[in-house]
Amino acid sequence: MAPDMDLRARFDAELAAAGLNITGRDYDLLFLMWKEHLPQREALRAAAPAQEDEPWR
């Protein structure tokens, strides 16, 4: 698959997992926003918290 198709498939899978049924312009805008935000999300996932970093509460 082309990279953008990969991204589309990933995005659609996330929408399905979230139970969102979005079409038309909302779908297109959300895809663009999601794609724009991916580097930040990847950075979050790449960051390794220390053992003592328990979840905030």
Next chain:
Amino acid sequence: MAVSASWVCDLDLRGVSEALAAGKVSSVDVTEAYLDRIARHDGVLRSYITVMGEAARARARAADAEQSAGRRRGHLHGVPIALKDLIAVAGVRMTGGSEMLADHIPARDAFVTERLHAAGAVILGKLTMHEFAFGRPAVDGPFPTGRNPWDVRRAPAGSSSGSGVAAAAGLCAGALGSDTGGSIRGPAAMCGLVGHKPTYGLVSRGGVLAMDWSLDHVGPMTRSVWDSAVLLQAIAGHDPADTSSLAAPVPDYLAHLEDGARGLKLGLLRRFYVDWPGLDAEVRAAALAAFDVLTREGATVQDVDAPILDLTGAIWTCFLAEMYEYHREMARRAPEKYREGTRVRLYMGALVSAQDFLRAQRLRMRFKREIDALLGTVDVLVFPGQAGPAQRFEDISSLEVMAPGSRYTSPWNLLGLPAVSVPAGFTRAGLPVSIQIVGRMGDDATVLRVARAYERATDWHKRRPDPAGWKLG
């Protein structure tokens, strides 16, 4: 008919309060002056959603009667204040800036509304805001978000946009806003005001529409630091109905306000904030000049850094999940009632996985450790208050999850630390710029003290936008 007390609209809250205390003017006169100014200018500025004219007049008459009988409740007695339209006033429509709540009338006052009433304040009305504290600026629709009084072609920033506009334009003596990622400090910076996001839990969220439960703060937006301290004094305190409300005693915020900066250590977050390539050059120059002023006032300034600041945007964004959870049922039932920009950004919250949310919560704890360590070596952190001056409406993107400039504000919501934005000059185009001061948890008094030390050494806070410019076309 000319209103005799129109001069009060150029005063700060302290000036209004002192004029009332000295009997130079009555609360009814002051209230009429603001109502007249709203009637004359808010057609362009659009800072109010609901003007509570008759209720305000009744409160003002009661305040005058009390004062005549020898009872003056304090600095806010008879002073007109306005509230962001997500803070409940019993019997008055509260929209959250959204068509979704266009007919919503709360039955009870918010905790902070009760406190203001108890302090003798006059609630003038409910102020415009970005939809549900998260939408984008809007000049159309049922709830436009207001125009910047320094240049009406520009946005005041948000989400407490109306609070910024009304307080800066003299359409109230002071305002309350709320701040989840910068919604007090952003509009304060863009409108030339002091904006104070208090310590998390110091001011109750009871009766305030939620955006993100763990990031929401209610606080003052005013023309001076003294004004903010007095408003904070009135609204701070324990509320058993708010699970995050602090039970600690509230200190006297005026007691050390004039103690100055001498001997204080300021940590400048230079790498993340001053050296960021996206920072406007005029804002950078004004902020560095401001830190020089504080040095001359006796503070020492040293560069400090917290590497995890680079991740705070990603961490903050995971909390869109809280917002989506709050809106989930409404968003599924009637998505068309949200503005497009709000709705799509809401959906981003649905796409935050449990794993990512937990990762964000763990990194939030690391952020706390790094900042706690810094605040063990300095009294406060300082940095420029914004990325750039107020933007033209047409230049604002509706496709960003968070604007890049939110790096100047949103990290500090994650930790709940007190943060104040203070006017620090103007660009060549006449637009306000600011610095920001962040303190230790619960140490709002020191943050205000540093802000006041800077303010009294400068006169930026005395400048007023010119009403002659408040016209369109």
